[in-house]
Amino acid sequence: MLRELYIEDLAVIKSASIPLEENFNAFTGETGAGKSILINGINAVLGQRVTKDIVRTGSEKALITALFTNLSDSVKAKLDELGISYSDDEITVTREIHADGGSIARINNRATTVSVLRELGAMLINIHGQHDNQILMAPERHITILDSFGGDDSFIEDYRKSFRELQQCARKLAELKKLEQQASDRMIFLQSVVEEIGPLELEPDEDIQIEEEYKMLKNSTDIIEALMSSKECISSDDECIISGLNDTEALLESVTDVYSPAAALLERIHSINIDLSDIASELSHCASSLEIDEETFSNISARRDII
DSSP: OEEEEEEEEETTEEEEEEEOOSSOOOOOOSTTSSHHHHHHHHHHHTTOOOOGGGBOTTOSEEEEEEEEESOOHHHHHHHHHHTOOOBTTEEEEEEEEETTSOEEEEETTEEEOHHHHHHHHHHHOOOOOTTGGGGGGOHHHHHHHHHHHHOOHHHHHHHHHHHHHHHHHHHHHHHHHHHHHHHHHHHHHHHHHHHHHGGGOOOTTHHHHHHHHHHHHHTHHHHHHHHHHHHHHHHSSTTSHHHHHHHHHHHHHTTTTTOTHHHHHHHHHHHHHHHHHHHHHHHHHHHHHTOOOHHHHHHHHHHHHHO
16 A cells, blocks of 8 residues: 655655555645646655656756555565565555656666556555546556456465466577587587687697797898807907817917916816817807708798698
């Protein structure tokens, strides 16, 4: 039942809080006292169509809030279906009508659509008028009339329970179908990848190896130049390092008989000379092995592009 109605900036009403008692409540007054405004406010909070003209002149919006208690089973079932929580067997319904024509509806402070509010409102209040008999022609009321004629609400409650379980199963089924579709899409993608790379006959880490070879061949001219220049610094002419070490060995050898520490130094110089000779030989070998082969570079480059 409607327990309390609060109206703010609606038509000529600036603010009014109207508590309602059980059983019978009557609004009386002369023409223009505002009785129809209360009915318009109730209609608005039930989701009925209203215009911006209903907003009090000079105000930005009109606010109507209704407190409903002793909720029926059908209302509770609808709230459960909408996922709206309620406690103490009551709900608060709010409708804001803005002067610019906009409208906001809430159930227990949760935003909802006016159409949902209208559907729920039809379960909360019956507003009777001179054309009440026309409600029998409304298709959405036929099932309610038929259920009430049956007289046993337990069947309806069992149906609602089964329907909620069916909805849960339907949601789970939809989720499973979604997962199945995702798995199928993933499988199709992986199959296309296998079909694409299968003919390439890739080897483990081949992409890394190909990239290293490509960089080496692409820069082979600079590498060869660096190797040969290094080799020339060590052993190419009379001013190279080995030539200087040979002169050093000769000088130290000439004094070993008269200066014993020179022998140890001579041995170290000789060892360095041998190492440098090996390094010079290896530099020359590396440079010769890097001779530019356009065909090899072309093949490596093509393989790199494919991978």
